[in-house]
Amino acid sequence: MTKYSRRSRAQAPxxxxxxxxxxxxxxxxxxxxxAGHLWQGRVSQGLVFMVTLPLMxxxxxxxxxxxxxxxxxxxxxxxxAVANFGIGLLYLLGRVMDLGxxxxxxxxxxxxxxxxxxxxxxxxxxxxxxxxxxxGRK
Amino acid sequence: MASHFFLMVLFSCFVSVVFAALMRDKLEDxxxxxxxxxxxxLLTGVILGWLMYPIPL
Numbered sequence: 001m002t003k004y005s006r007r008s009r010a011q012a013p014x015x016x017x018x019x020x021x022x023x024x025x026x027x028x029x030x031x032x033x034x035a036g037h038l039w040q041g042r043v044s045q046g047l048v049f050m051v052t053l054p055l056m057x058x059x060x061x062x063x064x065x066x067x068x069x070x071x072x073x074x075x076x077x078x079x080x081a082v083a084n085f086g087i088g089l090l091y092l093l094g095r096v097m098d099l100g101x102x103x104x105x106x107x108x109x110x111x112x113x114x115x116x117x118x119x120x121x122x123x124x125x126x127x128x129x130x131x132x133x134x135x136g137r138k
Numbered sequence: 139m140a141s142h143f144f145l146m147v148l149f150s151c152f153v154s155v156v157f158a159a160l161m162r163d164k165l166e167d168x169x170x171x172x173x174x175x176x177x178x179x180l181l182t183g184v185i186l187g188w189l190m191y192p193i194p195l
Contacts (some may be wrong), residue, residue, distance in 0.1 A: 048159040056152040063140065111145050118149070122156045129160050138163075 022134045029130035031088040033123045036130030049126050056119040057090050065112020066102025067094045080113070086120030086127075150179035 029036025034049030061067075068081040085091050094100045100116065103109055132138045158172030 044165070045159050048155060052152055052155050052159075059148065059152075063145070108140050108145070111140075111149075115149065115152075118153065122153070125160060126156070 022131065025134045026127055026131050029127045030086070030123065033088060033090075033126060036127065037133070040130065040133050042133065049123075053087065053119050053123050053126070054090060056115055056122070057087050057094075060112045060115030060117075060119060061094065061099050063108040063112030063115060064103040064106040065100065065109060065114075065116045066104075067091065067100030067116060080117055083117040083120045083124075086122075086124040087116075088123060091120070146183050147180065150176050150183070154179065 025036045025039055028039060032050070033053035034046040034051075036046070037043075037049060038046035068077050068084050070081040070085075071077045102112070106112075129138070154172045154176040157175055158168040162168040162171050
């Protein structure tokens with residue numbers, strides 16, 4: 001595996017630095033929140049993401065929120081699905097286990113949706129951060 | 139348990155923790171930034187709540 005150090009990254013041009021480990025790091029960071037940071041030795045950050053984001057997602061499910069399917073005919077649903085998808089494997093796991101069907105009459109339904117959507121968006125930010133770390137920008 | 143205020147506190151807590159870990163590197167800075175963010179979330183939520191109080195829904 002390529003050894004990443006701040007000095008070697010600073011010397012190499014950014015465009016030529018995008019290697020397969022970077023892509024793999026981003027994929028892993030998306031699939032399991034915090035795994036991209038753990039991989040790159042940022043243990044405390046990785047653990048924070050690994051605990052907080054799934055917990056936020058689980059809270060959204062507990063509040064009877066809905067995991068949205070992508071539906072191009074409904075733009076807002078499609079956007080919510082894209083945001084939900086950001087949480088990675090948990091999205092797929094939720095769909096497979098038939099969780100997140102949502103209960104629109106529950107008082108906490110919209111809260112649940114907010115937790116689920118924001119958890120996905122935050123993980124997208126975490127993936128971008130893992131990408132920056134892998135390129136030596138941070 | 140699932141009161142509006144409790145859920146707002148929970149949401150603010152999650153988002154503050156993640157942003158603090160993302161935006162700051164040192165633990166001290168993370169704690170300070172996270173606490174500020176959390177307080178800002180709560181304060182904004184309460185202020186907006188009071189501003190919307192006269193609006194009939």
